[in-house]
Amino acid sequence: MAYSESIVYIFMIVVEKRHISRLELVLITGLGTGYLRPAAGTWGSLPPVALALGLVSLGAAPRAIDASLAFCGILFAGACLISGERAEAHFCSKDPKSVVADEFAGQSLALMWLPWHEGLSMRNAILAACAFLLFRAFDVLKPPPARQFERLPGGTGILLDDVAAGAMASIAMLAISRLLDVCVYA
Secondary structure (H helix, E strand, O other): OOHHHHHHHHHHHHHHHOOOOHHHHHHHOOOOHHHOOOOHHHHHHHHHHHHHHHHHHOOOOHHHHHHHHHHHHHHHHHHHHHHHHHHHHHHOOOOOOOOOHHHHHHHHHHHOOOOOOOOOOHHHHHHHHHHHHHHHHHHHHOOOOHHHHHOOOHHHHHHHHHHHHHHHHHHHHHHHHHHHHHHHOO
C-alpha cells in the first residue's frame, strides 16, 4: 500500500469512528463488560447467566426466563448486526475483543429452554455453570460451522460464530439437564 493510500485509509477510519454513538458502544461492548480484561468474551458471557439465575431466584416461570433471555439475545444480536461494521472501524480490527454483544446473544441462546426449578438451588447453579462453560468452550474451539461463520464480513461475522456456539451449547445442555435429573436428582 502506498503512503498516500495509507493516509486515506487512516482518515477513513478516524471519520468512521465518529459515527458510532454512545448507545451503540454501550450495547456493542455488552454494557461495558467488553472493556474488562483478561478474557473480555468470558466477562461478556456472564450477564446472561446472572440474568437467568436472578430470574430463577425470584421465582420466575421458565417461559418468562426464556422470554427474557430471548429479548436479551435479540437486543444484543441486533446491536451486533447494526453496529458491527462501525465497531470494527472504531476499534480498528476485525471482530474486536471489546465487542461482546455477540457473547450476550450466544450465551442467552445456550441458557434457553432449560428445565429450571423454582428458586436458587444447587441444581439450577449447576445448569447455569454447565451452560456457561459449554458456550465458552464452543466459542473458543469454534467447531464447524462456527469457524466458517466467523469469516463473514462485519456484524454478521462477529455474531454468527457465537450464535452457532450458543446453539451447540443449547443442544448439549438439553442432554445434560436430562442426565442431571435422571442420575443426580431422581
